[in-house]
Amino acid sequence: MELNGKRIVLGVTGGIAAYKSAELVRLLVRQGASVQVAMTEGAAHFITATTFQALSGQPVYKDAWDERMPNAMAHIDLSRQADLILVAPASADFMARIAQGMADDLLATMVLARDCPLLLAPAMNRQMWESPATQRNVARLQADGVGLLGPASGAQACGEVGPGRMLEPAEILEEVLAFFTPKRLAGRRVLLTAGPTFEAIDPVRGITNLSSGRMGYALARAARHAGAEVVLVSGPVALSTPAGVDRVNVRSALDMHAAVMARVAAADIFIAVAAVADYRVAQAAEHKLKKDDGGIASIKLLENPDILAEVAALADGPFCVGFAAESQNLAEYAQNKRRKKKIPLIAGNLIQEGFGGDDNRLVLFDEAGAHPLPPGPKAVLARQLIDHIAQLTGSR
Ligand code: C5P
Numbered sequence: 001m002e003l004n005g006k007r008i009v010l011g012v013t014g015g016i017a018a019y020k021s022a023e024l025v026r027l028l029v030r031q032g033a034s035v036q037v038a039m040t041e042g043a044a045h046f047i048t049a050t051t052f053q054a055l056s057g058q059p060v061y062k063d064a065w066d067e068r069m070p071n072a073m074a075h076i077d078l079s080r081q082a083d084l085i086l087v088a089p090a091s092a093d094f095m096a097r098i099a100q101g102m103a104d105d106l107l108a109t110m111v112l113a114r115d116c117p118l119l120l121a122p123a124m125n126r127q128m129w130e131s132p133a134t135q136r137n138v139a140r141l142q143a144d145g146v147g148l149l150g151p152a153s154g155a156q157a158c159g160e161v162g163p164g165r166m167l168e169p170a171e172i173l174e175e176v177l178a179f180f181t182p183k184r185l186a187g188r189r190v191l192l193t194a195g196p197t198f199e200a201i202d203p204v205r206g207i208t209n210l211s212s213g214r215m216g217y218a219l220a221r222a223a224r225h226a227g228a229e230v231v232l233v234s235g236p237v238a239l240s241t242p243a244g245v246d247r248v249n250v251r252s253a254l255d256m257h258a259a260v261m262a263r264v265a266a267a268d269i270f271i272a273v274a275a276v277a278d279y280r281v282a283q284a285a286e287h288k289l290k291k292d293d294g295g296i297a298s299i300k301l302l303e304n305p306d307i308l309a310e311v312a313a314l315a316d317g318p319f320c321v322g323f324a325a326e327s328q329n330l331a332e333y334a335q336n337k338r339r340k341k342k343i344p345l346i347a348g349n350l351i352q353e354g355f356g357g358d359d360n361r362l363v364l365f366d367e368a369g370a371h372p373l374p375p376g377p378k379a380v381l382a383r384q385l386i387d388h389i390a391q392l393t394g395s396r
Pocket of ligand 1: 193253272273274275276277278304305306307308309321322323324325337
């Protein structure tokens with residue numbers, strides 16, 4: 001529930017992408033937002049008010065002269081209470097009208113009368129988007145401080161391919177979450193590792209650790225939402241890359257080590273979340289080993305570099321954060337690990353409690369002691385950990 005208590009006016013204008021706005025309402029409401037839908041007459045040709053009313057649980061407004069408003073000032077009342085006006089889809093015509101400051105329907109009037117930020121998710125045919133008139137309106141709206149989400153490029157409902165597609169509802173939700181996150185890491189460069197590593201034995205076998213990568217990915221996303229530039233060095237996982245995050249795929253611990261070392265000079269903060277294999281196979285076989293040859297029964301192992309300890313030992317290195325997944329004695333093991341690796345902050349979790357799922361329980365350990373976080377979804381814990389990092393690095 002990352003949008004608890006937020007009041008969002010969702011404006012829907014006339015375009016085929018309006019059918020996706022129904023899903024967007026669901027996603028916003030599921031995150032705890034209160035969503036008030038206001039639609040233009042054009043939008044009503046593509047989707048009905050009933051759909052939005054059912055999904056938002058609130059009456060939908062279409063008409064500037066709506067009699068449900070006690071003082072006949074729907075535009076003022078609705079936008080006065082909002083934390084954000086989001087218009088998705090924003091048609092070329094609607095953008096043209098608000099760029100001119102027109103107030104010729106309820107939604108345009110609300111936009112003009114607002115004292116909260118405005119985000120637009122444009123959706124239109126590629127030629128309409130690329131036309132000089134639309135581009136002029138876009139530039140004017142941006143100069144007025146309006147935020148633009150997208151558009152994306154791709155296949156369009158009209159059969160053409162190009163820029164003008166509305167972002168997907170999940171992508172718009174991400175942008176809204178980012179919009180509401182205080183920019184505590186603005187201008188900072190964050191480097192993370194996440195996921196397991198895979199140490200090949202032969203072309204089909206290997207040694208790995210159980211790690212879904214979810215905590216690391218949640219942290220990359222939270223750091224991005226907090227305004228950081230984020231590079232995520234990831235072992236093999238089945239997760240999609242958080243929006244705006246630069247992802248580098250690696251497989252083995254040595255690959256991960258090389259990828260981190262090549263980028264660490266450009267990082268202010270390093271967060272090592274990866275479950276790196278402690279050992280690798282001395283010599284991976286080129287061809288599949290056969291049981292009969294006894295080749296698998298004994299494998300010579302070499303110790304992998306400790307990426308976090310090595311980064312922590314760099315002169316002038318980044319602020320380092322580690323993870324300690326333990327099955328018992330969490331506080332003792334985590335604090336010892338923190339001191340041994342000479343890092344200012346370590347996040348400990350008991351592995352019975354968070355493995356692979358969406359929820360987790362974390363205790364942060366730093367010089368000042370232990371800071372248990374309330375158990376919750378990884379996305380929420382990630383934000384709290386990022387806040388703690390921002391607090392500790394505030395004066396750097
Ligand atoms: O030493 P241990 O594996 O228990 O420490 C865990 C922490 O160290 C995690 O932050 C992990 O990402 C990091 N680590 C590392 N390189 C290794 C082993 C662990 O960066 N080879």
